[in-house]
Amino acid sequence: MGAGAPPAPLAAPSSGSRAPVQPWGQLHVPRAASGSVGAFKPFPSLQRHPSRCLASSFPLPRQPVPPLAQTLERYLRSLEVLVTPEELEETRQLVQEFGAPGAEGERLQAQLERRAARMENWLSDWWVQSAYLESRLPLTVHSSPAVVLPKQDYSDWRGQLRWVLGGWAGLEGSLCPMSLTSPPRQALLVEYRGGHPQCMAQYSRLFASCRLPGPKHDGLLLPPAGRRAPTFITVVRNFQFFQLEVYNSDGTPLTVDQLHLQLQRIRGLSWKTDKEPLGVLTGDHRHTWGQAYSTLMRDRLNRESARCIQRSLFTVCLDAPVLKVSDERYPSRVAAQMLHGGGSYSNSGNRWFDKTLQFIVGEDGVCGVLYEQALVDGAPIATIIDHVLDYCKDPDTARAPMTPLPLPPKLYFYITPEIKWDIERAKQNLDIGPKPHFQPLTSLLPTSPSPAPRLPYAIATHCRLLTGQVASRSDCLMVYGPQVPDGYGVCYNPLDAHVNFAITAFNCCRETHAQRLAHTLQRVLDQLARLLGESPGGAGGEGGGDVEGQP
Structure with a gap:
């Protein structure tokens, strides 16, 4: 790239607005006085334990390796609602061959177990490398989450x-x-x-x-x-x-x-x-x-x-x-x-x-706060x-x-x-905005080929709804972008009187519409509140929480 050459813009996301972030707001979920919603337990959050130990003196268990049969079963189950019956049957046959005694799956499982025996966490290095360090997408929106704090009481x-x-x-x-x-x-x-x-x-x-x-x-x-x-x-x-x-x-x-x-x-x-x-x-x-x-x-x-x-x-x-x-x-x-x-x-x-x-x-x-999550979550x-x-x-x-x-x-x-x-x-x-791009993982073992069909695996790992809970005592909200061009990123912070949701999408179009999803989520939570005998919109009975913002 020589000096003076004109910069080449990236293609904008297909249809809709440029902005990669669409609305976030507070969706109110009523809480009973005991801290539960009907039959639902409170969300777990970080707690101060009365007998907490120093981190340096508290051994944690090693990351376990799940049984091969369990992983293969869950993989097939995840495909049941995503692929045709013919594709599912073809995949099931290949999975059976892969997991048969003496086959490739058994050999790879043994490698994983040997790796787990000598490491505290056999997965973390691979995960950081494949999910973050090898990704060529921008950190902005695609990778780094941000936290929106309550607006502070100053203006200069x-x-x-x-x-x-x-x-x-x-x-x-x-x-x-x-x-x-x-x-x-x-x-x-x-x-x-x-x-x-x-x-x-x-x-x-x-x-x-x-x-x-x-x-x-x-x-x-x-x-x-x-x-x-x-x-x-x-x-x-x-x-x-x-x-x-x-x-x-x-x-x-x-x-x-x-x-x-x-x-x-x-x-x-x-x-x-x-x-x-x-x-x-x-x-x-x-x-x-x-x-x-x-x-x-x-x-x-x-x-x-x-x-x-x-x-x-x-x-x-x-x-x-x-x-x-x-x-x-x-x-x-x-x-x-x-x-x-x-x-x-x-x-x-x-x-x-x-x-x-x-x-x-x-x-x-x-x-x-903005943070880079290859090192911290x-x-x-x-x-x-x-x-x-x-x-x-x-x-x-x-x-x-x-x-x-x-x-x-x-x-x-x-x-x-x-x-x-x-x-x-x-x-x-x-x-211009983030360029839509999708790089599906083709194998959880980067050094070993997988015999499973690429299409079903790509469908199973095409995460259109990326959700996560980050609990905080403060009225803040974490926000991150979708994982795929036709998907949503949804993060929520459960508080005593309401739940903060951040909903993002790359485009406002037929496939994705963040504000429409936010209003749908609000309606469902209001219906749940009525089902449980609570007033929609929070414990105060305000009759429907606000979902702020628009595409």
Whole structure:
């Protein structure tokens, strides 16, 4: 790709609107006083157990290998409603041959069991590699989930900086990121879900980690074992990145007053709005970003700046206000802002999408979290958000003596004509919208061929309805994109009085219509409430909850 060549836009999703995110809202589910809905049990959530043990001293069971016969039976059962009787019968015969004594299935099962005997989790490495690192789709919408927080009670830059201070104090006070990423690592108390202990290993991978792009597959940057953890975070405003030290040399955190002064300095150093939105490169297709990354890293200045971002504890994105839209479209607009920044004309350049953890703090009170899930899933994120929001409700306002600090260094990048062209192409790709693409998994064993017919397997793994529960004590909402072009992404957070749902689709058309699905879901929940003798729309009997937003 030579410099000066015109950027080639990607094809837009077939029919319908460009926006990859469609409405989210609150669907109200009545709860009985005992915490149940009729005969339904409460949703399990992370709990503080009275006899919790330290994570380092609590052995968890190994990931089991399911019996081969059970897996084959479930595979056939999943096909019963998806394929024709003729296709099902043909597949059943092949499955029987595959699972017969002495056949290929038995040999592969033995390999899996030997692998499981020497590993704590025989599946996780394969899963991360095939589901994330080998995917060439953009992280925006296709992979990285976002969390929309309740709108905060401020509407200017002063409140924006205050919220950052409260959020950092709550995060540092509850988890101490530096201690989690350096030896001796801080011992975490085990979290419980539904009475069962949870693995706490992901917490140590949350901070000072990053995904690294490659032309064929990506890699992961983790804190080096045996070394002192980074003591800084990255702050980005108006597409300009800064390194902000948050710990002193003795490991004590900077005071709130010190951090406030440093954030004000960053604001004063980033007032220009004519900078190249370098961050949009990280939201492009992975092979394209991998090639651009190789070009970018040829320069020493660029390498130093990029590595600073990658190795920082996390990133704070100081966003400009969200573009004004109608009240009906506002929830969808905010969800899009968290997922991809709203486009190159908005805040997409204010991101480093490869970074594992990014806190998004808008000048207008719109806040959220974006995370890269090759290293962490939703449960630790929800726990962190609960800690941060709890602290922000009652922050510690104690004052401390001021110690002079140097200016936070700005991270500069040398933009060559070739990189400039890469940025323009990434801007167009991001503004057009994600290109529909489907790459079905053809085998759970990447090194072994599967004799099963490709068509039925592709149908069985074509997930048109991707659902997930991420429970949080706060009134927040996780949102992610669909897995396939003609599908939906649905995530929900069950609370005491209502359930928050996020419903996304790539297109508003005959096959997919997020708002129609949201209204259908609301009607079904209202009917369920009447069946159970409750008033629809919540315990207060408001008569039908609102589903906000439109395509």
